[in-house]
Amino acid sequence: MKSAAVVNYAPVKGSVEIREIERPDIGEEDVLLEVVNIGVCGSDLHQWTADHSWPVNYPVILGHEFGGHIIEIGSRVKGWKEGDRVVSETAAVIDPDSPLTRRGLYNLDPSRKGFGYGVNGAMTKFVKVPARCLHILPDQLPFEQACLAEPCCVAYSAVVENSHLKPGDRVIVIGPGPIGILCAAVAKLCGAEVAIVGLESDRERLSVAAMYGCETIIGNATEWAMQRDGLGADCIIDAAGSSNTLKIALELVRPRGHISKVGWGPQPLQYSLDPLVQKNITLQGSFSHNWPIWERVIALLASGQLNVKPIIGGIWPITDWHDAFEIMHQGKVVKSILKPV
Ligand SMILES: [Zn+2]
Numbered sequence: 001m002k003s004a005a006v007v008n009y010a011p012v013k014g015s016v017e018i019r020e021i022e023r024p025d026i027g028e029e030d031v032l033l034e035v036v037n038i039g040v041c042g043s044d045l046h047q048w049t050a051d052h053s054w055p056v057n058y059p060v061i062l063g064h065e066f067g068g069h070i071i072e073i074g075s076r077v078k079g080w081k082e083g084d085r086v087v088s089e090t091a092a093v094i095d096p097d098s099p100l101t102r103r104g105l106y107n108l109d110p111s112r113k114g115f116g117y118g119v120n121g122a123m124t125k126f127v128k129v130p131a132r133c134l135h136i137l138p139d140q141l142p143f144e145q146a147c148l149a150e151p152c153c154v155a156y157s158a159v160v161e162n163s164h165l166k167p168g169d170r171v172i173v174i175g176p177g178p179i180g181i182l183c184a185a186v187a188k189l190c191g192a193e194v195a196i197v198g199l200e201s202d203r204e205r206l207s208v209a210a211m212y213g214c215e216t217i218i219g220n221a222t223e224w225a226m227q228r229d230g231l232g233a234d235c236i237i238d239a240a241g242s243s244n245t246l247k248i249a250l251e252l253v254r255p256r257g258h259i260s261k262v263g264w265g266p267q268p269l270q271y272s273l274d275p276l277v278q279k280n281i282t283l284q285g286s287f288s289h290n291w292p293i294w295e296r297v298i299a300l301l302a303s304g305q306l307n308v309k310p311i312i313g314g315i316w317p318i319t320d321w322h323d324a325f326e327i328m329h330q331g332k333v334v335k336s337i338l339k340p341v
Contacts, residue, residue: 001023002020002021002022002023003020003021003023003124003125003126003340003341004018004019004020004021004124004125004318004319004340004341005018005019005020005021005061005120005123005124005125005318006018006061006062006063006123006124006318006321006338007019007021007059007060007061007062008047008048008056008058008059008060008061008062009058009059010058010059011050011056011058012050013048013049013050013051014048014049014050015048015050016047016048016062016321016322016325018318018319018321019059021061021124023125023126024120024126024127024128025128026072026074026128027074027128028074028075028076028077029074029076029077029130029131029132030074030077030128030129030130030131031070031072031073031074031077031080031128031129031131031134032070032071032072032073032126032127032128032129033066033068033069033070033071033086033088033122033126033127033128033129034068034069034071034125034126035066035067035068035122035124035125035126035127035340036067036068036069036143036147036339036340037066037067037068037143037144037146037147037315037337037338037339038063038065038066038121038122038123038147038318038337038338038339038340039063039065039066039147039148039150039151039335039336039337039338040063040065040324040325040328040335040336040337040338041063041064041065041116041150041151041178042177042178042179042241043064043116043117044062044063044116044123044325045325045328045329047062047116047117048062048325049329052117053264053265053266054117055117055118056117056118057113057117057118057119060116060117060118060119060120060121061116061120061121061122061123061124061127062116062121062123063115063116063121063122063123063124063338064090064114064115064116064117064121064122064150065122065147065148065149065150065151066087066088066115066121066122066127066147067085067086067087067088067137067143067146067147067149068085068086068122068127068143069082069083069084069085069086070082070083070084070086070134071083071126073131074131077131078131079131080131080134084134084136085136085137085139085143085146086134086135086136086137087134087135087137087146087147087149087150087294087298088115088122088127088129088133088134088135089133089134089135089150089289089290089291089294090114090115090116090133090150090288091106091107091109091112091113091114091133091288092113092114092115092118092119092129092130092133093111093112093113093118093119094106094109094111094112094113095109095111095112098110098111104290104291104292105290106290107287107288107289107290108287108288115127123318123321123338123340124318124340125340125341135149135294135295135298137298137302138298138302140302141298141301141302144312144315144337145301145308145309145312146298146301147337148301148308148311148312148335148337149294149297149298149301150289151178151179151182151335152182152186152297152300152301152306152308153288153289153293153294153297154179154182154262154286154288154289155179155182155183155185155186155262156186156289156293156296156297156300157262157286157287157288157289157293158179158183158237158239158260158262158286159183159186159187159190159237159260160186160190161286161293162260162262162284162285162286163235163237163258163260163284164258165187165190165191165192165234165235166190166191166192166234167190167191167192168191168192168193169190169191169192169193169234169235170192170193170195170225170227170228170233170234170235171184171187171192171193171194171195171233171234171235171236171237172194172195172196172197172221172224172225172233172235172236172237172249172252173187173194173195173196173197173214173236173237173239174196174197174221174236174237174238174239174240174245174248174249174263175196175197175198175238175239175240175241175245175263176196176197176198176202176205176206176208176209176216176334177205177239177240177241177263177334178311178334178335179239179262179263180196180198180209180237180239180240180263181196181205181208181209181212181311181334182308182311183237183239183262184196184209184212184214184237185212185306185307186306187235187237188212188213188214189300189305189306192234192235193215194212194213194214194215195214195215195216195217195221195224195225195233196209196214196215196216196217197217197218197219197221197248198216198217198218199218199219200218200219201331202218202331203218204331204332204333205331205334206218208310208311208334211310212310221248221252222251222252225252225253231254231255232251232252232253232254232255232257233252233253233254233257234253234254234257234258235253235257235258235259235260236249236252236253236257236258236259236260237259237260237262238259238260238261238262238263239262239263240263240265241263241264241265242263242265242267243264243265243266243267243268243269244267244270245263246259246261246269246283247269247271249261250273250275250276250279250281251275253279253281254279255279255280255281256279256280256281257279257281257282258281258282258284259281259282259283259284260284260285260286261283261284261285261286262285262286262287308335310334311334311335312334312335312337313327313328313332313333313334313335313336313337314327314333314336314337315337315338315339316336316337316338316339317338317339317340317341318338318339318340318341319341321338324336324337324338
């Protein structure tokens with residue numbers, strides 16, 4: 001029995017198409033998931049437009065934000081059963097003996113390979129998942145929201161693990177993409193005063209960000225940054241896909257403030273980092289997430305404290321992947337969601 005899959009087949013712009021693929025065989029430590037929903041990530045779009053900066057194992061099925069039901073269990077898998085409703089982490093392949101993995105930091109293991117670029121992802125009906133990647137879903141959390149646990153984990157990692165916000169902090173998020181908006185939402189949960197900054201072309205996405213109770217700013221955020229005491233914001237979350245925005249972050253942050261950089265782009269910097277030194281700023285990179293972050297984010301989603309409904313722009317069958325990718329690429333929706341056919 002074959003199923004439709006969204007396949008990225010070459011490092012050339014537009015090299016994505018629907019292919020019919022066989023149901024995968026699972027190993028003894030894997031489960032087979034019947035996928036219910038898949039979130040489209042900015043990285044899926046970057047592989048489609050071929051302006052990504054990571055190695056891709058072509059041809060590969062896209063999709064790493066997903067949940068579904070377990071329908072088959074490997075012989076050595078314990079603690080899971082057929083029918084369990086689950087979401088999956090993204091680190092499909094890791095070295096179990098890496099010193100980082102042994103500390104629980106398998107997300108930073110250099111040999112890590114993720115779904116959707118290193119191994120086949122979830123934009124199809126059946127996906128093979130190592131059991132160690134799974135998290136159980138509370139019954140009340142629907143799959144179309146649960147599949148967005150992954151970008152929520154990226155945001156939680158950037159804002160909580162890598163920023164240490166305090167209630168009352170003034171926080172500026174640069175870039176109103178899905179990660180930026182979720183970072184703003186998590187910063188609000190931490191009790192911060194939050195502004196999110198974008199461009200004129202981000203107007204629609206900023207209106208979604210406003211639903212989370214943040215200030216939205218088009219263009220220059222200096223006035224907001226200086227509002228309390230004229231020294232700048234306590235924390236900047238840089239969630240834009242470009243190196244240039246770090247320059248803005250360095251200007252907006254107060255002396256001894258903090259910048260978390262979660263958005264990335266391969267361009268070299270063309271400006272001085274002297275403000276980093278002179279203002280005694282902490283600059284912190286933030287990449288991916290691990291098991292405790294997933295458990296916490298699922299709890300926040302299940303309790304309704306973190307609500308992803310405002311960012312969901314629609315649900316498309318995977319055969320209409322092009323429409324779903326295009327509308328998100330144009331910024332008309334924050335997040336597209338797919339459903340296998
Ligand atoms: Zn993602």
